[in-house]
Amino acid sequence: MNNSAYARIILKRNIPHTHIPKRPKSTSTTTTTTTPIPPPTPTPKTIPGPSWLWLEPFSTPFRAYGRAQQRRPYVTQFFSTLIIYLLGDLSAQRISPSYISTTTNIVSEHNNTMESSIEYEGKQHYDPSRTMRALLIGGISSIPSYRWFIWLGESFNYNSKLLSLTTKVLVNQIVFTPIFNSYFFGMQSALTGASGTEVVERIRHTVPVSWMNSCKIWPAVTAFSFTFVPVQFRSIFAGVIAIGWQTYLSLLNQRAAKAEAGEGDNRIPMNHTNGTCATV
Secondary structure, eight states, rough: OOOHHHHHHHHHHOOOOOOOOOOOOOOOOOOOOOOOOOOOOOOOOOOOOOOGGGGGHHHHHHHHHHHHHHSSSSHHHHHHHHOOOOHHHHHHHHHHHHHEEEEEEEOOOOOOOEEEEEEEEEEEEEHHHHHHHHHHHHHHHHHHHHHEEEEEEEEEEEESSHHHHHHHHIIIIIHHHHHHHHHHHHHHHHHOOOOOOHHHHHHHHHHHHHHHHHHHTHHHHHHHHHSSSSSSGHHHHHHHHHHHHHHHHHHHHHHHHHHHHHHTTOSSSOEEEEEEEEEO
């Protein structure tokens, strides 16, 4: 036996075997208790400040209108104008409805001549021809009015915002408003079969009054529109105001028609029904 093997045997006998005790397994099971999470406290619904999130349901239709206005501006403007004039006429007819008129032929015993007298019955009714006239007038003026305000927005832009805004408002009131009101009342009269002289009289009786009243509202609307309203939303913004304005114009036109009929005008602006002959 060699010396290295003999040395290994001696070392194994001298080094005691160290026994490492095993850790006993724990028989106790730890139970973890879970604390229930309380439900979240509902936050009160309040109107937020600058975010205006509460306007989201109302802003969706306006955004759709803005996209349509950008894609097809003329088509959108045309149908928007028809809706505005329709609502304005329906509102005006509800406030000041038409009356059924009758013409009574009277034979005079003195000179055997036939005389006619106009009588208005108290029965109110809806006049569809009145609505059709309003739609025709609005459809014709929709695109020129739209082009006017596009041009006005691109013009008179000076370094001073106040000067630009004041110029736009003055030009709109001095140039556009008298022309548009003359067109509106003149067409209303012409579409009922009036003569050229009667059309001029209707314009003379209605345009100055309507222009003075327009100065009470439209300068502020125009200034607000050019200052705060984006280009694609200016038409719908002015359209909401125009519903009430068209109602006023229709009422003014109806009153002028009745006044002209009361001054001896034998033209019947509404439904015409022949009466019976009477002898006096």
